[in-house]
Amino acid sequence: MAFDLAITGGKTVSGKRIAALDIFIKDGKIAALRPHAKALPPAHRTIDARGLLILPGVIDAHAHFKLKMGPGKYTADDFTSGSAAAACGGITTFIDYTGQGPGESPLAGLKARVKEAAGRTYTDFSFHCMLTGLKKMKHPAASMAAAVKAGSPTFKMFTTYGARGLMASDAEISTALKAASRLGALVCVHAENGPEVDLLEETYSGLKNIMALPLSHPPRTEIEAVGRVAGLAAAAGGPVYFVHLSTAGAAGIVAAARADGHRVMGETCPQYLALDESLFRRKDGYLYSCCPPIRTKQDSAELWRALKKGLLQVIATDNCTFTSEQKKAWKGDITRLPMGMPGSQTLLPAAYTFGVKSGRITLEKMVELLCENPARIMGLAQKGFIKPGADADLAIINPAASVKADWRSMMHNTDYSPWQGRRLYGTPRYTLLRGEVIAEKGKLTDPKRFTGRFLRRSLPRVI
Numbered sequence: 327m328a329f330d331l332a333i334t335g336g337k338t339v340s341g342k343r344i345a346a347l348d349i350f351i352k353d354g355k356i357a358a359l360r361p362h363a364k365a366l367p368p369a370h371r372t373i374d375a376r377g378l379l380i381l382p383g384v385i386d387a388h389a390h391f392k393l394k395m396g397p398g399k400y401t402a403d404d405f406t407s408g409s410a411a412a413a414c415g416g417i418t419t420f421i422d423y424t425g426q427g428p429g430e431s432p433l434a435g436l437k438a439r440v441k442e443a444a445g446r447t448y449t450d451f452s453f454h455c456m457l458t459g460l461k462k463m464k465h466p467a468a469s470m471a472a473a474v475k476a477g478s479p480t481f482k483m484f485t486t487y488g489a490r491g492l493m494a495s496d497a498e499i500s501t502a503l504k505a506a507s508r509l510g511a512l513v514c515v516h517a518e519n520g521p522e523v524d525l526l527e528e529t530y531s532g533l534k535n536i537m538a539l540p541l542s543h544p545p546r547t548e549i550e551a552v553g554r555v556a557g558l559a560a561a562a563g564g565p566v567y568f569v570h571l572s573t574a575g576a577a578g579i580v581a582a583a584r585a586d587g588h589r590v591m592g593e594t595c596p597q598y599l600a601l602d603e604s605l606f607r608r609k610d611g612y613l614y615s616c617c618p619p620i621r622t623k624q625d626s627a628e629l630w631r632a633l634k635k636g637l638l639q640v641i642a643t644d645n646c647t648f649t650s651e652q653k654k655a656w657k658g659d660i661t662r663l664p665m666g667m668p669g670s671q672t673l674l675p676a677a678y679t680f681g682v683k684s685g686r687i688t689l690e691k692m693v694e695l696l697c698e699n700p701a702r703i704m705g706l707a708q709k710g711f712i713k714p715g716a717d718a719d720l721a722i723i724n725p726a727a728s729v730k731a732d733w734r735s736m737m738h739n740t741d742y743s744p745w746q747g748r749r750l751y752g753t754p755r756y757t758l759l760r761g762e763v764i765a766e767k768g769k770l771t772d773p774k775r776f777t778g779r780f781l782r783r784s785l786p787r788v789i
């Protein structure tokens with residue numbers, strides 16, 4: 327038997343271990359791993375990976391592509407441009423969100439979203455189910471069970487965005503946590519104190535500049551909501567996963583809840599780890615707007631420490647791309663500023679450059695945060711590890727090579743990058759999805775071939 331592909335001479339990083347192994351791939355799966363040897367079994371193609379690091383394909387646990395912003399209005403990246411950027415950045419699976427209205431069926435939302443994405447992506451994909459307007463649902467637990475059965479065992483709730491009908495009450499969150507606990511599902515929460523943010527936005531609306539963003543989302547708005555929801559989770563026994571944590575205080579609450587034995591986990595993003603609020607002093611500071619906003623260097627340092635110690639478990643993008651044109655339309659009104667930044671193509675490079683290269687985390691830890699933990703927590707058993715039987719999803723990087731970040735050479739459908747001009751290491755030489763090279767040196771192998779599939783996920787694991 328000949329293997330489809332051999333990747334020889336490289337170092338694999340998986341399962342807390344760096345090893346000199348050759349990888350043999352057959353039918354999209356990792357068929358064998360063997361120590362480097364001169365005599366190789368036959369393979370149809372060989373990639374010489376000498377001097378390269380072979381990582382599992384990155385799983386972006388938090389992405390927004392083709393997100394509806396209003397009638398006929400969407401974010402700038404659709405599933406095609408977004409997954410192209412992801413593939414060129416070493417991501418092989420992304421998890422986006424359903425978009426059904428408050429009180430509507432998560433399962434119906436899931437089906438609609440799968441239809442939107444199917445046949446339009448280069449990477450594999452899955453969806454978290456939005457869980458909004460719970461009070462309006464006749465049988466919330468049954469609605470959640472139906473989505474779990476269809477392969478989406480994770481639910482997104484908000485403690486903010488009341489005006490958009492997304493904000494959940496404490497009672498709704500408790501109900502969802504209890505149902506999730508019974509179902510083996512997981513509730514993911516965007517935690518900011520919505521009513522206080524609304525009030526502060528009004529207070530600072532007269533400023534007409536971007537400082538209104540950090541002033542209306544001070545750290546305490548996140549810290550209060552994280553503390554409150556962690557308390558609800560403790561009472562419900564319910565597993566909770568906080569998305570996009572931005573403050574040292576919130577990381578501390580997650581750490582304390584975990585120390586008390588509660589099933590609480592947390593995610594952060596490169597923008598909170600390696601950008602800081604000094605960017606708001608720039609003339610184009612509004613391009614760096616996201617919710618919660620980027621914070622201080624001290625917050626970043628604490629978030630890195632929490633990642634290193636395993637107190638936060640995941641780095642994801644919260645990719646939400648807008649063009650500078652879309653951002654500019656805010657005209658000084660903070661309530662009209664689209665929140666979010668492109669990040670798919672730069673997730674792995676940013677984690678590698680500002681985490682591993684800068685000595686904040688080890689290479690093995692980075693692989694845990696980008697690949698292994700998202701696979702475990704989000705129920706993707708066939709992904710996230712380099713081991714026999716797993717999908718042959720790989721990101722192969724040259725640890726010595728670097729590029730100057732430039733939006734012009736990226737696949738995102740926008741005209742700026744928050745990382746513009748910064749030197750990034752760890753951009754992938756090759757990205758493989760189920761044994762096929764889908765991207766090489768920042769370019770898609772075949773832009774006409776949509777190689778991605780919808781993934782039905784199994785039950786999450788609380789780690």
Ligand SMILES: [Zn+2]
Pocket residue numbers: 388390644
């Ligand atoms: Zn998000």
